[in-house]
Amino acid sequence: GQQLNQSPQSMFIQEGEDVSMNCTSSSIFNTWLWYKQDPGEGPVLLIALYKAGELTSNGRLTAQFGITRKDSFLNISASIPSDVGIYFCAPTGANNLFFGTGTRLTVIP
Amino acid sequence: DAGVIQSPRHEVTEMGQEVTLRCKPISGHNSLFWYRQTMMRGLELLIYFNNNVPIDDSGMPEDRFSAKMPNASFSTLKIQPSEPRDSAVYFCASSSTLGREQETQYFGPGTRLLVL
Numbered sequence: 001g002q003q004l005n006q007s008p009q010s011m012f013i014q015e016g017e018d019v020s021m022n023c024t025s026s027s028i029f030n031t032w033l034w035y036k037q038d039p040g041e042g043p044v045l046l047i048a049l050y051k052a053g054e055l056t057s058n059g060r061l062t063a064q065f066g067i068t069r070k071d072s073f074l075n076i077s078a079s080i081p082s083d084v085g086i087y088f089c090a091p092t093g094a095n096n097l098f099f100g101t102g103t104r105l106t107v108i109p
Numbered sequence: 110d111a112g113v114i115q116s117p118r119h120e121v122t123e124m125g126q127e128v129t130l131r132c133k134p135i136s137g138h139n140s141l142f143w144y145r146q147t148m149m150r151g152l153e154l155l156i157y158f159n160n161n162v163p164i165d166d167s168g169m170p171e172d173r174f175s176a177k178m179p180n181a182s183f184s185t186l187k188i189q190p191s192e193p194r195d196s197a198v199y200f201c202a203s204s205s206t207l208g209r210e211q212e213t214q215y216f217g218p219g220t221r222l223l224v225l
Contacts, residue, residue, distance in 0.1 A: 033213060042113075042200050042216030043152075088152070097142075097214055099152040 006089050006100030013079055014108050021103040022073040023089035032065045032072040033090040033097070043088060047074070079107050111135075113217035115201050121223045127189040130220045133182055134203030142214060143176055143186050144200040152200070158184065159206070191224045198222070 003026040013019060023032075031050055035043035047058050049065035049072060056063055062075045072091070076083055084107050089100040114133040122128055134141045142157040156166040158178045166176070173192070178184040188195055198221050202214040 035216075040218075042202075042219050045213055045215070048213055097154070101151050 004089070004091065004098050004100050006103060008103055009101065010104040010106070012106045012108065015079060015081060017079055019076040019079055019083070019105060020073060021087060021089075022071065023091070023100045024071040025091055025098070026070070027091075028069040029091035030069070031092045032063075033092055034061075034063050034072070034074045035088045035090055035099075037086045037088065037102075039085065046087075076105075079105075081107050081109050083107050113201055113203055113215055115199075115217035115220050117220060118218060119221045119223075121225065122191055123225050124192055125190045126224075127187065128191045128195075128222060128224075130186040130188075130199050130201075130222070132184045132186070132201030132217060134184070134201070135215055136182070138203035138205045138215075139181065140204045140206055140214075141178060141184050142202040142204075143184070144202065144216075146198045146200060146219070147196075155186070188222075191222075193224045196222055196224050 006023045033048050034046045036046050037043045046061055047056055047063040049056055049063055052065055052069045053067045054065045060077045065072050072089055086102040086104050088102050090097045113135055116131045140159050143155040144152050145155055146152045153168055155168045156176045157164055161178045174188055176186045198219045200216050200219045202216045204214045
């Protein structure tokens with residue numbers, strides 16, 4: 001079956017540091033999404049990637065869709081306390097999202 | 110737009126009771142998804158509807174779970190009878206099948222269910 005690996009599982013960083021997390025899958029996907037879940041809330045879409053090799057930025061967030069279409073990374077620059085939460089990669093196709101296990105980010109002020 | 114609306118936000122019930130969770134998708138979206146989130150298993154897709162028709166319910170744990178979508182603006186997830194192991198956060202999400210947005214799902218705030 002389809003395997004999706006997200007790493008790291010958790011990160012503790014100082015405010016101002018940069019963060020990097022990634023996902024790899026055993027299958028090829030046409031779209032790769034990154035979601036963030038704040039405590040007590042539902043996942044919220046951060047970035048959507050539609051083309052292999054695509055590099056997209058959204059403020060302090062940068063994400064890339066791997067050229068093999070089997071992986072993606074998300075970078076957060078100059079982290080701030082409100083970046084705290086769980087980040088999920090979600091490759092998708094045919095109305096089905098596959099969620100990674102999440103990266104739990106803690107930002108220490 | 111108000112986004113995906115779920116009710117109740119919290120539910121505490123006793124084992125054996127019936128639980129009904131409700132969802133109103135984003136207006137104009139024609140796909141609706143029910144997920145369950147636990148620490149042990151993460152986010153799991155339970156069932157999804159397209160144009161009010163259930164397409165894939167392979168994620169529904171067992172016969173105690175049922176979902177309906179009587180119209181484009183309302184869906185329910187029912188658990189009868191509930192068991193302690195059903196305790197989780199249940200999310201509803203919706204998406205549009207038009208254009209590039211067809212694969213982006215928008216999540217509601219979730220219903221936190223505790224079965225004692």
